[in-house]
Amino acid sequence: MNRIHYLFNNKQERVLSIYFTAGFPHLEDTIPVMEAIQAGGADIIEIGVPYSDPIADGPTIQDSNKIALENGMSMKKLFEQLRGFRAKINLPVVLMGYLNPIIQFGMEEFCQKCKEVGVDGLIVPDLPMQQYLDEYKSLFEEYGLVNTFLISPQTSEKRIRQIDENTDGFIYMVSSHSITGAKSGISEEQIAYFKRVQEMKLKNPRLIGFGISDSETFTTASKYSNGAIIGSAFIKKIKDSKNQSQDIQDYIQAVIN
Amino acid sequence: MIRVDEKGFYGRFGGAYIPEMLHPNVEELKENYEAIIATPEFQQEFRMLLKDYVGRPTPLYLAQRLSEKYGAKIYLKREDLCHTGAHKVNNTIGQIILAKKLGKKRIIAETGAGQHGVATATVCALMGMDCTVYMGELDIERQRPNVERMKILGAKVVAATSGSKTLKDATNEAMRQWINNPVDTHYIIGSVVGPHPYPEMVARFQSVISEEMKWQLQEKEGRENPDLVIACVGGGSNAAGAFYHYYNTPEVRLVAAEAAGLGVSSGKSAATTVLGTPGILHGSKTILMQTEDGQVVEPHSISAGLDYPGIGPVHAHLFDIGRAEFVAVEDEDAMKAGIELSRLEGIIPAIESAHAIHALNMIEYRKDDVIVINLSGRGDKDLETYIKWGGY
Numbered sequence: 286m287n288r289i290h291y292l293f294n295n296k297q298e299r300v301l302s303i304y305f306t307a308g309f310p311h312l313e314d315t316i317p318v319m320e321a322i323q324a325g326g327a328d329i330i331e332i333g334v335p336y337s338d339p340i341a342d343g344p345t346i347q348d349s350n351k352i353a354l355e356n357g358m359s360m361k362k363l364f365e366q367l368r369g370f371r372a373k374i375n376l377p378v379v380l381m382g383y384l385n386p387i388i389q390f391g392m393e394e395f396c397q398k399c400k401e402v403g404v405d406g407l408i409v410p411d412l413p414m415q416q417y418l419d420e421y422k423s424l425f426e427e428y429g430l431v432n433t434f435l436i437s438p439q440t441s442e443k444r445i446r447q448i449d450e451n452t453d454g455f456i457y458m459v460s461s462h463s464i465t466g467a468k469s470g471i472s473e474e475q476i477a478y479f480k481r482v483q484e485m486k487l488k489n490p491r492l493i494g495f496g497i498s499d500s501e502t503f504t505t506a507s508k509y510s511n512g513a514i515i516g517s518a519f520i521k522k523i524k525d526s527k528n529q530s531q532d533i534q535d536y537i538q539a540v541i542n
Numbered sequence: 543m544i545r546v547d548e549k550g551f552y553g554r555f556g557g558a559y560i561p562e563m564l565h566p567n568v569e570e571l572k573e574n575y576e577a578i579i580a581t582p583e584f585q586q587e588f589r590m591l592l593k594d595y596v597g598r599p600t601p602l603y604l605a606q607r608l609s610e611k612y613g614a615k616i617y618l619k620r621e622d623l624c625h626t627g628a629h630k631v632n633n634t635i636g637q638i639i640l641a642k643k644l645g646k647k648r649i650i651a652e653t654g655a656g657q658h659g660v661a662t663a664t665v666c667a668l669m670g671m672d673c674t675v676y677m678g679e680l681d682i683e684r685q686r687p688n689v690e691r692m693k694i695l696g697a698k699v700v701a702a703t704s705g706s707k708t709l710k711d712a713t714n715e716a717m718r719q720w721i722n723n724p725v726d727t728h729y730i731i732g733s734v735v736g737p738h739p740y741p742e743m744v745a746r747f748q749s750v751i752s753e754e755m756k757w758q759l760q761e762k763e764g765r766e767n768p769d770l771v772i773a774c775v776g777g778g779s780n781a782a783g784a785f786y787h788y789y790n791t792p793e794v795r796l797v798a799a800e801a802a803g804l805g806v807s808s809g810k811s812a813a814t815t816v817l818g819t820p821g822i823l824h825g826s827k828t829i830l831m832q833t834e835d836g837q838v839v840e841p842h843s844i845s846a847g848l849d850y851p852g853i854g855p856v857h858a859h860l861f862d863i864g865r866a867e868f869v870a871v872e873d874e875d876a877m878k879a880g881i882e883l884s885r886l887e888g889i890i891p892a893i894e895s896a897h898a899i900h901a902l903n904m905i906e907y908r909k910d911d912v913i914v915i916n917l918s919g920r921g922d923k924d925l926e927t928y929i930k931w932g933g934y
Contacts, residue, residue, distance in 0.1 A: 340561065
C-alpha cells in the first residue's frame with residue numbers, strides 16, 4: 286500500500302507535513318534533514334525540487350531554491366541522494382517540483398525514478414488538472430504515485446469536487462489566497478473558507494498549507510482539516526541553524542505538542 | 543492554418559500551465575474576453591482611443607534613403623509615433639477597457655524596457671485605476687527615464703530583486719502578486735507570453751498594426767501584401783501584431799530579429815530560437831533558454847525589451863514550422879543600425895527596433911521587394927545607452 290494511503294488510514298487528525306528544499310542550506314543536507322524531520326515526529330516529508338523560477342513561492346522559498354541551485358542541486362543529483370533512503374526513513378515522501386525541470390528530465394523517467402527510490406507522491410503546482418488527466422494520470426498511476434492538487438479560497442465548489450474525484454491522496458488547501466510565506470496567522474476569512482470546504486465532506490483528506498508556522502496556527506488549521514503543511518517557517522528555522530538535527534526536532538516537537 | 547486552438551495551443555506550443563491559485567483568474571479572462579471584445583461598445587471605445595488618444599493609424603513611411611542603401615523598397619511602420627513612444631499602448635488600451643468591464647479595481651504589470659510599464663501607467667491614469675508595475679532592479683537602473691515617467695503618471699514601481707533582476711523576474715513577481723490579489727486585480731501582460739488566453743489576446747490587440755499595414759500598402763503600392771515583414775522579437779508582441787494578418791499568407795515572408803547579445807555562443811545572449819529548447823516558461827509551453835536540468839538561463843541583451851529567455855508560443859510555432867525566418871542580431875550591430883537609421887532618416891529608434899533594422903543585412907531579398915520593418919518604438923528611453931555606446 287502507498288505510504289500516504291497507509292498514513293491517512295491510521296491517522297485523520299493533526300497530520301503534520303514538513304516542506305524543505307532539497308540541497309538546502311547545504312548540498313548534502315537532504316537526507317540528514319529528512320531523518321531529523323522523522324525523528325521530530327512529523328508525518329509526511331515534502332521535498333522541494335529547486336527551480337529557477339518558482340512562481341507560486343514567496344521570498345523565503347525562492348531564496349532557498351536559489352541557494353540549493355547554487356549548491357549544485359539538480360534533479361539528477363537529488364535522485365542520487367535519495368537512493369537508499371528507505372533504509373532509514375519510513376515516512377511518506379512527496380516530491381514538490383515545478384513542471385519544467387520534470388519534463389526536461391523526462392516525465393516517464395522521473396516517475397520511474399520516484400518509484401525506484403521510494404517516493405510516494407507528487408505535487409506539481411503548475412501542472413493543471415486537465416493536462417494531468419489528458420497526459421500524465423495513467424503514468425502516475427502506473428508507477429504508484431499519488432498526485433496532489435492545490436485548492437484556494439477562489440476555487441469553485443464544482444472544481445473542488447472535480448479535484449476530489451481525480452486524486453486519492455490528499456488535497457492541499459492554500460489557506461490564504463497567497464504565495465508561500467506571505468502571511469502569518471489565520472484570519473476569520475480563512476476560517477470561513479476552511480469550514481466551507483470541511484462541510485463539503487470530500488472523500489480525500491485535506492491538509493492546510495501556506496501561513497502555518499507554529500503550534501497555534503497548526504492547531505487552528507487542524508481543527509478544520511486533517512492537518513497542515515509547514516514550509517517557509519521551517520526553511521527559516523534551518524537556514525542558519527548550527528545544530529540542525531536537534532533544532533529541527535525541537536521545532537517539530539514544539540509545533541505538535 | 544496558423545491560429546490558436548481552444549486549449550490555447552499554436553501547434554505544440556501554448557496552453558496554460560499555471561498554479562491552481564491562478565486558475566480562477568485565468569478562467570475568468572478566458573471565459574469572458576472574446577465576448578467582451580466582440581461587443582460594439584468595446585470596439586467603439588477601443589477604436590476611439592486608438593485614434594484620438596494613441597494617434598492611430600500610425601504612418602507607413604517609405605524610407606527613401608534607407609531603401610537606396612539596401613536596394614529594396616523599405617517602409618517603416620511608425621509605431622514609434624504612438625503615444626508613449628511604442629506599440630505597447632495598443633495592448634494596454636485594450637486590456638484596460640477589458641479590466642473595467644470585468645469590474646477590476648487594480649492593475650498590475652511587468653515591464654522590461656519600461657515601455658509596457660509606461661503604457662500601463664498611462665492607461666491607468668486615463669481610467670483612474672490603481673497601478674503597480676514590477677520591474678527588474680537592473681532594468682530600473684538602465685531605464686531611469688521610464689521609471690520616472692511611470693511615477694509621474696501615478697504608478698507605483700516595485701523592484702524585482704530575484705534572479706537576473708530583469709524582465710523574467712519582473713514577470714515572476716507580477717504573477718506572484720496576482721496570486722496574492724486574485725479578486726480585484728487584473729494583470730496586464732505586455733507581450734504575447736503567459737498562460738492562454740494572454741498570448742492570443744495581446745496579439746489581437748496588437749494586430750491593428752498589420753490591419754493598418756494592409757490598407758496602407760493598398761493605397762501606396764496597390765497591393766495589400768508586402769514581400770517581407772521584419773520585426774524584433776523579445777516576447778514578441780510587436781512582431782505578433784505586424785505578422786498577425788499575414789500568418790496565413792505564405793507569399794509574405796516573416797522575419798523575426800532576436801537579440802544575440804554579445805554573440806550567440808558568448809554565454810551572454812537572448813537568441814532564444816538558437817539557444818533554446820521546448821519547455822515551460824511563465825505559464826505556456828514554448829521555446830526557452832534553459833539548462834539540461836530545466837533551469838531557466840539568464841539572458842543578455844543590450845536592449846531591455848529583448849532581454850527575455852523565451853518567446854511567445856505563437857513565435858515558437860512559427861519557428862517550428864518554418865513559417866518565420868529568425869535572425870540573431872548582436873548588440874554592436876543593433877547599436878550601429880540605430881545610428882544608421884538616425885543618420886539616414888532622422889529617426890532615432892529604440893534599440894529593440896534597431897535589431898529589426900539590422901536584420902536587413904542578414905537576409906536575402908530581391909531588388910524590387912517591398913519590405914515593411916515594424917519600427918516598434920522610439921529611442922528616447924535609450925539615450926543613456928546610446929551615449930555610453932558612443933560611436934556617433
